[in-house]
Amino acid sequence: MAKGRVEVLEEYCKSCGLCVAACPMKVLRISEKINSKGYRPVEQYKEGCIACKMCAMTCPDAAIEVYKIEDNQ
Amino acid sequence: MKETKIYERPKSWKKGVHTHYCPGCGHGITHRILCEVIDELGIQEKTIGIAPVGCAAMMYDYIDVDFCEAAHGRAPALATGLKRTRPDQVVFTYQGDGDLxxxxxxxxxxxxxxxxxxxxxxxxNAIYGMTGGQMAPTTLVGQRATTCPEGRDPNLAGYPMRMCELLATLKTPAYIARVSVAQPKYIIEAKKAIKKAFEYQISGKGYSFVEVLSNCPTNWGMQPVKAFEWTVSAMMPYYPLGVFKDFDKEAE
Amino acid sequence: MARVLMKGTEAIAEAAIQAGCKYFFGYPITPQNEIPEYMSAKLPKIGGAYVQAESEVAAINMVMGGGATGTKIMTSSSSPGISLMSEGLSYIAGCEIPAVIVNVMRAGPGLGGILPAQGDYFQATKGGGNGDYRLLVLAPSTLQEAVDLTQLAFDLAFKYRNPVMILADGFMGQMMEAVEIKEYKGQDYDVVPWALGNMEKRGKRTILKSLYLDPGDLEHHNIKLNEKYKKMQEEEVRYEEFYADDADVLIAAFGTTARIAKSAIVNLRKEGKKVGMVRPITLFPFPYDVIKERASKAKHVLVMEMNMGQMLEDVKLAVGERTPVSFFGHAGGISHSVKEIEEKIREIL
Structure with missing residues (x-):
């Protein structure tokens, strides 16, 4: 299975939680941080992202970037 | 280890902007899909959007193409004037249920x-969002709204209007589809339909119409995830997803 | 083109085509149907388009869309149809989009009748739609003038990026007269800086809107629009004087009513009676100054309109308390006769 990483553009996140629900690997959660608009941005809090982009696809604020990680072996 | 970015903000999504939409609103998802489609088709410099009256009135703040603002309900007429005078441009209207x-x-x-x-x-989204949650022509039977506090009564307000089905009775339209942005599997299909709708316009096939079942967490009084669950469980049975008209299929 | 005998509505349509108008959006209503009919036959042949809208509401929004691309656009209608267009006119003015609208006025209110009237003076000059906006309003009195003003209307629409209305009474639309319609190129206005569909040329996109949620921004927008209206008042006032310089009785009338009044004035002058007229050609901007000036030397001002007294208010505003102002009107599709005008003036003198 592909490996990936999610980067949340924290300033744009409104902590709606749609990505958290959409993630099939359950690696996202709403963080304890607070952004300048007063929302608690989502974070990837554990390994296991498969770069499926479901989170980015669901995000109403285009606040998610997804990276695919390949091992150079 | 090598990292490749496989998803980023679309090019035609205006840089550095925060949308004014409530958290979890389907407008944002649909805007993002529109931007992705505009980017993929390479039409940013020749697209004209018509902004509606309603929550999406300021969508031009987020989508970086030419825009004109329409009076409530008049976007299709405005689009007609734009397209007839500039047939080389790609013209779209974006309208809510009260508007349309x-x-x-x-x-x-x-x-x-x-x-x-x-x-x-x-x-x-079965409700008037911006004006504060009044009954829409698409409000479901029994659904509460500020102007039907006991729930929509079909004896007084009639049954919710199914616009895809209504428009599909016409011979002329080229493409009519209903999609949803409730969950990822629906979003994938929604993007395909919206892209196809634009392609039909560009290739001159004719009029294309995509209904998007969305949500209104604020006026429905639900958390965003719950709201989209309601889109699936309550709206989809009455508003079935699918393609109601397709010139290409008819030609086969 | 030599002088030819044409019906008013058709002359207006051909004048628009000769001014470079290739797009027409409209909805049938009596007494102006020959304009859309003429356009539907001609425009497709010159690479333009005619669209029969589903309503006047839609027609004016098509006009807005066409004007938004910086294209010369026209629509025509008659009184109740213009009521339906009022919403769109407010948006067009608010978004600063050029457009030409012809109103061949019929008698009102409501469905009224289909005979000529001038009852839409208030609607045309004082609003109709919501908010602080103005239309440039041109009122022809002969068919040749209808032709010339129609062509001028396109120039003014682009000069000010504002809707311009040809306010013609039903006579103007339905009578026949010899006219000469020349090709009219008009001024060349660069639309690329503001018109939609030029993102590639301009290097960035543009937005045409009238929504300003910030009160400061909206006030600024209103001030900007108002400066434009002030400029119209400074530069675009048009009128005709007819024996006005020494008139004891000064008539103020526009459109066909003014034309009828001319016959009475000629007859009365033969009797040695000093009667004259100021005929506003632009109803907005209104020729307050000339009326004020001429009225100050007259003994009496008589306002005549095919309505119950609308332009009367602007004339009173111009005249003030200096000279008595009276009104002689007809409504419902009835026009003044030369004889009754003469009698009215003999009464005054």
């Missing part, structure tokens, strides 16, 4: 029937 299925019913039926080579994105 109530005050602008005449305009939407006739733009479809004339087969104007434009695309309409119709956001159906």
């Amino acid at each position: 299925a109530s005050i602008g019913t005449a305009e939407i039926v006739h733009v479809a029937n004339r087969g104007e080579k434009i695309t309409t994105i119709f956001i159906n």
Whole structure:
């Protein structure tokens, strides 16, 4: 299975939680941080992202970037 | 280890902007899909959007293409004038259920029937969002709204209007589909339909219409995830997803 | 083109085509149907388009869309149809989009009748739609003038990026007269800086809107629009004087009513009676100054309109308390006769 990483553009996140629900690997959660608009941005809090982009696809604020990680072996 | 970015903000999504939409609103998802489609088709510099009256009135703050603002319900007529005078441009209207299925019913039926080579994105969230949660023509039977506090009574307000089905009775339109942005599997299909709608316009096939079942967490009084669950469990049985008209299929 | 005998509505349509108008959006209503009919036959042949809208509401919004791309656009209608267009006119003015609208006035209110009237003076000059906006309003009195003003209307629409209305009474639309319609190129206005569909040329996109949620921004927008209206008042006032310089009785009338009044004035002058007229050609901007000036030397001002007294208010505003102002009107499709005008003036003198 592909490996990936999610980067949340924290300033744009409104902590709606749609990505958290959409993630099939359950690696996202709403963080304890607070952004300048007063929302608690989502974070990837554990390994296991498969770069499926479901989170980015669901995000109403285009606040998610997804990276695919390949091992150079 | 090598990292490759496989998803980023679309190019036509205006840089550095925060949307004014409530958290979890389907407008944002649909805007993002529109931007992705505009980018993929390479039409940013020749696209003209018509901004509606409603929550999406300021969508031009987020999508970086030419825009004109329409009076409530009149976007299809405005689009007609734009497209007739500039057929080289890609023109779309983006309308909510009050705009399209109530005050602008005449305009939407006739733009479809004339087969104007434009695309309409119709956001159906079964309520008036911006004015504060009043009954829409698409409010479900029994659904509460501020102007039907006991729930929509079909004896008084009739049954919710199914616009795809209504427009599909017309011979002229090229493409009519209903999609949803409730969950990832629906979003994938929604993007395909919206892209196809634009392609039909660009290739001159005719009028294309995509209804998007969305949500309104604020006026429905639900958390965003719950709201989209309601889109699936309550709206989809009455508003079935699918393609209601497709010139290409008819030709086969 | 030599002088030819034409019906008013058709002359207006051909004048628009000769001014470079290739797009027409409209909805049938009596007494102006020959304009859309003429356009539907001609425009497709010159690479333009005619669209029969589903309503006047839709027609004016098509006009807005066409004007938004910086294209010469026209629509025509008659009184109740213009009521339906009022919403769109407010948006067009608010978004600063050029457009030409012809109103061949019929008698009102409501469905009224289909005979000529001038009852839409208030609607045309004082609003109709919501908010602080103005239309440039041109009122022809002969068919040749209808032709010339129609062509001028396109120039003014682009000069000010504002809707311009040809306010013609039903006579103007339905009578026949010899006219000469020349090709009219008009001024060349660069639309690329503001018109939609030029993102590639301009290098960035543009937005045409009238929504300003910030009160400061909206006030600024209103001030900007108002400066434009002030400029119209400074530069675009048009009128005709007819024996006005020494008139004891000064008539103020526009459109066909003024034309009828001319016959009475000629007859009365033969009797040695000093009667004259100021005929506003632009109803907005209104020729307050000339009326004020001429009225100050007259003994009496008589306002005549095919309505119950609308332009009367602007004339009173111009005249003030200096000279008595009276009104002689007809409504419902009835026009003044030369004889009754003469009698009215003999009464005054």
